[in-house]
Amino acid sequence: MPPPGGFEAVRYKRNLPFRGPSGLVILGGVTAVCAYGFYRVGKGNLEKRELQREKVWSRIHLVPLLLAEGDRDAYRRQQAALAREREIMKDVPGWEAGKSVYNNPSHRSADTIVVI
Numbered sequence: 837m838p839p840p841g842g843f844e845a846v847r848y849k850r851n852l853p854f855r856g857p858s859g860l861v862i863l864g865g866v867t868a869v870c871a872y873g874f875y876r877v878g879k880g881n882l883e884k885r886e887l888q889r890e891k892v893w894s895r896i897h898l899v900p901l902l903l904a905e906g907d908r909d910a911y912r913r914q915q916a917a918l919a920r921e922r923e924i925m926k927d928v929p930g931w932e933a934g935k936s937v938y939n940n941p942s943h944r945s946a947d948t949i950v951v952i
Contacts, residue, residue, distance in 0.1 A: 857865075922933040 918934050925931040925933065
């Protein structure tokens, strides 16, 4: 027979402890982190674009200086080559330093030097 007052109630409800934030909170957190990451990527892209623009303009402004430096160097080298030629060929009668050895005007040295 059952005890007086009846049997104790059967606990059928699961007793699970709280296991962390809900899925909606996790989704909100991931969204916030991604939004912040995209914001930082956008700022980095703007900074990179500004640095690239600055580099391009600095190169544009340096081109005349570099061309002049290359021209001075080419002139210096040409004068040194003429001086060497004069020194080497000083004993050859009728030799003109710097004059083309070809008697045809189509074979002549370049007047300009392209510096790349």
